[in-house]
Amino acid sequence: MAKAFDFPGGIHPPQRKALSTRTPLIQAALPTHVVLPMDQHIGNPAEPCVEIGQRVRTGERVALAQGMISADVHASITGTVTAIEEHPIPHPSQGKRLCVVIERDPNGDDDWCRMPPLDWRHADEDTLLERLRHSGVVGLGGAGFPTQIKARVRELHAIDTLLVNAAECEPYITADDLTLRTYPDDVIEGAQLFARLCGAERILIGIEDNKPEAVEALNESLRRHAEDSVPIELKIIATRYPSGGEKQLIKRLLNREVPSHGLPADVGVLCHNPGTLRAAVRAVRDGEPLISRVVTLTGEALARPGNVEARLGTSMHELLNAAGLKEDELARLVMGGPMMGFALDTTALPLAKTTNCLIAATEHELPAPPKEQPCIRCAACEQVCPASLLPQQLYWFAKAREHDKAELFNLFDCIECGACSYVCPSHIPLVQYYQAAKGEIRERRREAHKAEHARHRFEFRQARLAHEAAEKEAKRQARAQAASRVAARTAQPSRQEPRGEDAATAKEQVKQLRIAQAAAKAALRKAEKALARASEAGEGELDDLEVQVATARENLQATEARLAAAQKDEQQGEPRQ
Amino acid sequence: MLELITNNEILAAIVALLGLAAAFGALLGFAAERFKVEGDPVVEKIDALLPQTQCGQCGYPGCRPYAEAISQGDEINKCPPGGDTTIAALADLLGREPKPLDGEAQDIPKVAYIHEDECIGCTKCIQACPVDAILGAARHMHTVIESECTGCDLCVDPCPVDCIDMLPRQRTPDEWYWPLPDGPGHRPTSVTPTLIATDRVSAIGQGAGHG
Numbered sequence: 001m002a003k004a005f006d007f008p009g010g011i012h013p014p015q016r017k018a019l020s021t022r023t024p025l026i027q028a029a030l031p032t033h034v035v036l037p038m039d040q041h042i043g044n045p046a047e048p049c050v051e052i053g054q055r056v057r058t059g060e061r062v063a064l065a066q067g068m069i070s071a072d073v074h075a076s077i078t079g080t081v082t083a084i085e086e087h088p089i090p091h092p093s094q095g096k097r098l099c100v101v102i103e104r105d106p107n108g109d110d111d112w113c114r115m116p117p118l119d120w121r122h123a124d125e126d127t128l129l130e131r132l133r134h135s136g137v138v139g140l141g142g143a144g145f146p147t148q149i150k151a152r153v154r155e156l157h158a159i160d161t162l163l164v165n166a167a168e169c170e171p172y173i174t175a176d177d178l179t180l181r182t183y184p185d186d187v188i189e190g191a192q193l194f195a196r197l198c199g200a201e202r203i204l205i206g207i208e209d210n211k212p213e214a215v216e217a218l219n220e221s222l223r224r225h226a227e228d229s230v231p232i233e234l235k236i237i238a239t240r241y242p243s244g245g246e247k248q249l250i251k252r253l254l255n256r257e258v259p260s261h262g263l264p265a266d267v268g269v270l271c272h273n274p275g276t277l278r279a280a281v282r283a284v285r286d287g288e289p290l291i292s293r294v295v296t297l298t299g300e301a302l303a304r305p306g307n308v309e310a311r312l313g314t315s316m317h318e319l320l321n322a323a324g325l326k327e328d329e330l331a332r333l334v335m336g337g338p339m340m341g342f343a344l345d346t347t348a349l350p351l352a353k354t355t356n357c358l359i360a361a362t363e364h365e366l367p368a369p370p371k372e373q374p375c376i377r378c379a380a381c382e383q384v385c386p387a388s389l390l391p392q393q394l395y396w397f398a399k400a401r402e403h404d405k406a407e408l409f410n411l412f413d414c415i416e417c418g419a420c421s422y423v424c425p426s427h428i429p430l431v432q433y434y435q436a437a438k439g440e441i442r443e444r445r446r447e448a449h450k451a452e453h454a455r456h457r458f459e460f461r462q463a464r465l466a467h468e469a470a471e472k473e474a475k476r477q478a479r480a481q482a483a484s485r486v487a488a489r490t491a492q493p494s495r496q497e498p499r500g501e502d503a504a505t506a507k508e509q510v511k512q513l514r515i516a517q518a519a520a521k522a523a524l525r526k527a528e529k530a531l532a533r534a535s536e537a538g539e540g541e542l543d544d545l546e547v548q549v550a551t552a553r554e555n556l557q558a559t560e561a562r563l564a565a566a567q568k569d570e571q572q573g574e575p576r577q
Numbered sequence: 578m579l580e581l582i583t584n585n586e587i588l589a590a591i592v593a594l595l596g597l598a599a600a601f602g603a604l605l606g607f608a609a610e611r612f613k614v615e616g617d618p619v620v621e622k623i624d625a626l627l628p629q630t631q632c633g634q635c636g637y638p639g640c641r642p643y644a645e646a647i648s649q650g651d652e653i654n655k656c657p658p659g660g661d662t663t664i665a666a667l668a669d670l671l672g673r674e675p676k677p678l679d680g681e682a683q684d685i686p687k688v689a690y691i692h693e694d695e696c697i698g699c700t701k702c703i704q705a706c707p708v709d710a711i712l713g714a715a716r717h718m719h720t721v722i723e724s725e726c727t728g729c730d731l732c733v734d735p736c737p738v739d740c741i742d743m744l745p746r747q748r749t750p751d752e753w754y755w756p757l758p759d760g761p762g763h764r765p766t767s768v769t770p771t772l773i774a775t776d777r778v779s780a781i782g783q784g785a786g787h788g
Contacts, residue, residue, distance in 0.1 A: 039750070093753035374761040398757070429758050429765040439754020446752070451629035454727045457708040458631045458639060 005255040007248045009386040010240040011419045013339065015210060016171045020298040023306040025178040028322065030110060034076050034313030035350035036062060037089045038098045041144040043069030048100050054081045057113035059289050062100045065133070071146045071353075072136040076291040076311035078111040079104040090316075090335050090349045092342040099350070102313070115287035120193045128197060128284060135283035136290045136353075141165065141176075141273035142336055144354040147280055150270065151197045157265035161254065162200040162230075164191050166207040166214065166274050167237065167244035170337030173357040175294045176274050178307040180207075180214035183278055184221035188232065190277025193284060195230040198270050203232040206249050208239040241339065242417040246271045248386050260413050275356075295351060297323040299360035301330040310351055317347040320360055331363035338366060339418040373426035381420035381430060387413050391420040395430055398437035403444070406437050414438075456547040463554035470558040474565035481568070506570040513563040520559045524552035619648045619671075626666045630658045631707035632729030634680060639707060647671070654679045658728070687728040687743040689721045695740035702732035702741060 039045035046063035056062060056075040063073035079102045087099035115135070120128055132148040139145040153159060164187070168176040180187060191203045207215060218234055225232070235253050242248055247258045249271070256267040264271050275294060282288045291312055298305040303324025310319055316333075325347075334341045335355055359366070381391035390409055397406035414434050421430045531545040582589050623644035630640070635655035637643040647653055653667040654676040661678060668675035691702070691711075698716040710726045713719030723746075733741050758765050 089750070091750050091753075092755065093750050095750040095753060097750060369765045371764050372758065372761050399760070401757075426761075427765075428761075432755050432758050432765065435755040436757040443752070443754065447628075450727075451627075454629040454631065454708050454725075455624070455640065457710075457725060458629065458641075461707065461709050462639075 005252055007251040007386050008388050009384040009419060011384050011422055013171050013241055013422060017174050017210065020174045020296050020305045020307055021177060025182045025294065025307045025309060028308040028310035028314065028319060030077060031311055031314040031318055033101060033103045034311060035087050036073050036100045036313040037350060037352055038063055038073060040353040041071045041138040041146055043146060046070055046073050048084050050081050050100065052081055052084060056081060056102060057111045059113045059291055069146060069149060071138050072134060074136055074289040074291050075102055076313050077102055077104045078109055088349055090344060090352055090355060094345050117287045118284050120284045125197060131284050132280060137276065137279045137283055138353050139273055140275035140279060140293055140353065142354055142356050147276055151194065153265045153270055154198050158268060159198040159200050159265060159270050160268040162191060162195045162198060162203045163250065163269050163271045164203065164205040164274055164277065165244060165246065165249055165271050166205055167249055169208060169241045169244035170339050172298050172359050173296050173337050175296045175307055175356045177211045177214050179275050179278060179294050181217045184217040186278040186281050187274045188221050188225050190281035192228055192230055193281055194272060194277065200230065200270065203230055204253055205234045206253050207236055208243060209236050210239045241419065242386055245386060245415050245417060260410055290353065293353060295355055296357040300362045300365045301326050301360040312353060313350045316349050316351060316358060319351065320347055325360055329362045330360050332361045332366050334359040334361060340416060370427045372428050375426055375428060378425060380423045380425065384419040384423050386417060386419060387415055389414055391430055395433050398433040403437060403441050411437060453544055456544050460547050460551040463551045467554045467558035470561040474561045477565050506566060510566045510570055513559060513566050517559045517563050520556040524556050527552045617648060620644050622670055623647050623667065626663060626670065627656060628659045628663060630727040630729045632658060632731060657681060658683050686746045688723050688726040688746045689732050690742045690744045691719055691721055692740040693718050693720060695738055697738055699737055701735040705731045705735045707731060
């Protein structure tokens, strides 16, 4: 065993993994219909690119990624698109989202639409990134971060180590374990692929010591891949929750600390889940987009718990029934692990890219949480916090809605692992307090951003109206002058005296307008510079800056129109003096 | 001359002080010109705290005019969309006493919705919208760009056929977040399971957790 460092805190909840590791990984039966949500990932939801009634083949793209952080969605069966509508999705809000529904062909064929296979060892990088972008691969550990963005980390950071996060520390979940046992070669090939893309010099596989079979399979595969370009090291660590947290695993294996608000890339590490690596290598080597995933079906309300590889969008109801769901014993259905997952109201939900585990728990297994009691300030939570935070302080601040103080105590470094709630003798749902506080802070930021945006729009409108009014005024003056010239020609000039004063004020006005014009020009230049800087850095709110530039331009045009009118006025006045 | 000054201490002191005064005066004068602050910075700060709905419920034509009025000494409790949080923030910034809101508080964020089959295309609402959030042309149906709408209500009155409604803004799953728990004495409303029964079972000696 390689040397392991340590992260603070942590707990040892009962593992309950043996339930689902007794049987090998099986392929789930092809579903008769699938429901594909448009947001199965972090970032913008994808936009459907198929029509109702259109026939699609397995692997065909049905939705396009929108914007920078987003992922494509592909048809997971061969059939006909029957609906594009709002459908309940597995989300803690129990909300609905736009989904593409595909009905399988009655003859039951699974007709693949593959992309051409690529040899990742020799293909150039842009081709590989393009392939990852078109295959809809996202992080399969549970967060669902689009993988191609992680693969482009090299543009901003220097990476020396690729970390394969196979710790899988949460009780019940065994999807990564079974993936490693069944497809160790694919995972290792995927790791080599990512090491090439991010320029890592070594690959570390971090795995907990409760998965001896997976370790054995990996060792065997490593012997076969001994001649590979990037050296791979397998590090086995003692089981402790939450050693599978990205930051915790990096601390434990490399003794590097990811800075607050930072990314693993800031300390030269890129972290990937084994399932993601396998999906990536399948996308590149076999040309198969992400249309299935390994999911753990477990819990005592199932007669045949185990791991299945199922098509995305398959109804959870079908999957659970195939695993022998005893509906009368089912007390709670949980998606994800018992520490960080959330309960689902219904089984009529589709399997999403982020669904790594479904726990059909009996009342005895996962009882309803007891009543919350007052905090007795025992500081047990502080002892187990893996992020070295002060959970008790954060609890008071969250409860009192003192968000500034909570942020000062690094609320956003909380990984929501649930260790504090687990040990709390008063059964305080601490993590929910933090989640609520984080949500409120984010909401406030969103509102502030929206207000800022509205302000820019309002200012732009004001400037535009001023510009229009100035132009109208200039036209009116021009017409009036033309009329007065005609009048002057017919009648002899009789009102020369008052013009002198007029000319003086006109001159003064022109001078002032010149100053205003110079100021408006300077403002426009400043806004344009800010926009250029932001677009070069590729960050910030470009549309707001664009509106600012447009506002400055309108202002400049308005002053120019006014200036031109005033100058004409002056010229008209002068010869008469 | 120089000798006279060096010999007379009082004179030397006066000359030195005059020299210093002239030098610093020039420096200050230069700094005042070079680092001149455009506009009133307090107005900017107040404006940043206002919700920018541009609704005019305060009696001023927009948030910035109200910010200017506040800096001139107007009351800070005239902004219903901002509600108590804005009043508290303004009181904090200006060192004034927070006052109860003048008017009815807006409880939920709203957006304008145009019943498109009733719209006659008169463009009156387009002219009323302070943030250009309504799209349409004369004698053509209008529609609201939801993401730009601030829910200010200003388009409702000008509509001659009364086809604009203010509806509560839909929350997307992205905007959803866990509510704050009810507190001690309540069962957590959270559906996150954080207690595994086998752990309790092992505590009372009925067999330990599985490995």
